[in-house]
Amino acid sequence: MNAARLQALGLDDVAAKLDAGVRLSFDDGVRLFACPDLHAIGWLANREREKRHGAKTYYNFNLRLEATNVCTASCLFCSFARLRPGDPEAYTLSLDQVLDKLRQRASQPLTEVHVVNGLHPDLPFSYYLDLLRGLKAIRPGIHLKCFTAVEIAFFADTYGMSDEQVLRELMAAGLDSLPGGGAEIFAERVRRKICHDKADADRYLSIHRTAHRLGLRTNVTMLYGHIETNEERVDHLLRTRALQDETGGLQAFIPLAFHPDHNQMRKLPAPSASETLRVHAVARLMLDNVAHIKAFWIATGVEVAQIALWYGADDLDGTVQEEKIYHMAGSRTPLTMTTAAIRGLIRAAGREPVERDTLYNVIEPAAALVADAAGPLIH
Ligand code: SF4
Numbered sequence: 001m002n003a004a005r006l007q008a009l010g011l012d013d014v015a016a017k018l019d020a021g022v023r024l025s026f027d028d029g030v031r032l033f034a035c036p037d038l039h040a041i042g043w044l045a046n047r048e049r050e051k052r053h054g055a056k057t058y059y060n061f062n063l064r065l066e067a068t069n070v071c072t073a074s075c076l077f078c079s080f081a082r083l084r085p086g087d088p089e090a091y092t093l094s095l096d097q098v099l100d101k102l103r104q105r106a107s108q109p110l111t112e113v114h115v116v117n118g119l120h121p122d123l124p125f126s127y128y129l130d131l132l133r134g135l136k137a138i139r140p141g142i143h144l145k146c147f148t149a150v151e152i153a154f155f156a157d158t159y160g161m162s163d164e165q166v167l168r169e170l171m172a173a174g175l176d177s178l179p180g181g182g183a184e185i186f187a188e189r190v191r192r193k194i195c196h197d198k199a200d201a202d203r204y205l206s207i208h209r210t211a212h213r214l215g216l217r218t219n220v221t222m223l224y225g226h227i228e229t230n231e232e233r234v235d236h237l238l239r240t241r242a243l244q245d246e247t248g249g250l251q252a253f254i255p256l257a258f259h260p261d262h263n264q265m266r267k268l269p270a271p272s273a274s275e276t277l278r279v280h281a282v283a284r285l286m287l288d289n290v291a292h293i294k295a296f297w298i299a300t301g302v303e304v305a306q307i308a309l310w311y312g313a314d315d316l317d318g319t320v321q322e323e324k325i326y327h328m329a330g331s332r333t334p335l336t337m338t339t340a341a342i343r344g345l346i347r348a349a350g351r352e353p354v355e356r357d358t359l360y361n362v363i364e365p366a367a368a369l370v371a372d373a374a375g376p377l378i379h
Contacts, residue, residue: 001043009037015044024286029234032282038274045281045312052291053314057351059342060358062112062318065101067131068092071118075195077226079262081118092120095127099134101322110139111357115146116181119154132174143176143358149207150182153199163207167214177358178211180219180254186239187232194226205243212249217359219251224279225258225271237286244289251360252292252315255279257299273304277311284312292360298333306349316342339365
């Protein structure tokens with residue numbers, strides 16, 4: 001990318017700021033979203049990505065569990081939730097059923113269990129505490145990344161506790177970090193329309209702030225490609241950046257593509273691949289204080305996730321193994337990938353695979369699982 005091209009696009013000042021380590025502004029972010037040349041944005045984002053991580057691309061060996069899809073909220077974009085326990089396709093796993101999913105994987109060198117659920121109106125708080133204790137009893141060393149800030153707010157309101165009390169009790173039972181789900185788009189205009197009956201942006205951010213103060217690390221997501229404007233995307237990024245300035249507790253930012261199948265926003269098209277690449281790139285450029293931008297392959301599609309590794313992303317999430325939220329919304333990605341398959345995809349994209357744990361400590365993968373040849377997708 002030469003200087004004349006950046007100048008012709010009106011991005012020479014943005015490039016100069018990045019060179020000088022000067023933070024990009026709201027207006028810069030809006031211009032990056034509006035720029036007609038996606039590849040110029042990607043080129044800038046890739047420079048920032050490589051400054052931080054070189055060719056390294058992170059993944060982990062994780063297991064995703066969704067213990068119930070019964071949910072009192074009515075988010076228009078959601079294809080996963082069922083309102084009442086008796087509804088067709090509603091399910092709530094018993095604790096033993098949840099724990100069995102981990103027991104069945106005794107031979108896998110898992111480092112993380114990621115749990116998110118619907119907001120079930122009738123389960124006791126002890127269900128969640130016992131779930132954490134049970135998972136830790138089976139695999140004491142495993143990292144439990146469980147419950148979005150929206151779930152934490154729901155627990156507090158349902159069981160009559162403060163957000164901090166909820167977090168403290170969950171931590172005492174084994175909680176290690178919070179995932180980033182539930183952020184959607186922070187702007188009030190959008191939340192009123194698509195997810196009016198769950199925790200608002202201030203509560204979401206406040207719960208992450210409290211979690212960081214208590215010593216937990218967290219992630220933040222952004223659901224893009226529906227009714228949000230570019231200005232609202234930039235606002236979302238800046239609120240994320242401000243939280244990180246304050247606490248330093250965020251590990252990764254995860255753009256999540258809206259999927260239109262089987263939900264109340266099905267008349268909208270899914271975001272295009274170029275939109276997905278642009279969102280990852282602009283996130284990398286705006287979030288100068290967040291270490292990792294994740295291309296969650298379940299949400300982007302595998303091939304687009306590979307390309308995103310040249311558009312600002314440095315992480316692909318992990319093996320996942322069980323995922324319902326995106327697959328009920330029409331995702332055609334595999335349900336799981338082996339670590340060998342993930343490593344192969346990263347290498348095929350021209351990047352260097354690095355296995356990490358949830359806290360981004362690099363770990364040596366089990367030799368038997370890292371043959372980079374194309375292998376079966378399931379362990
Ligand atoms: S997105 Fe989450 S809170 Fe909203 S309806 Fe779906 S499961 Fe419930």
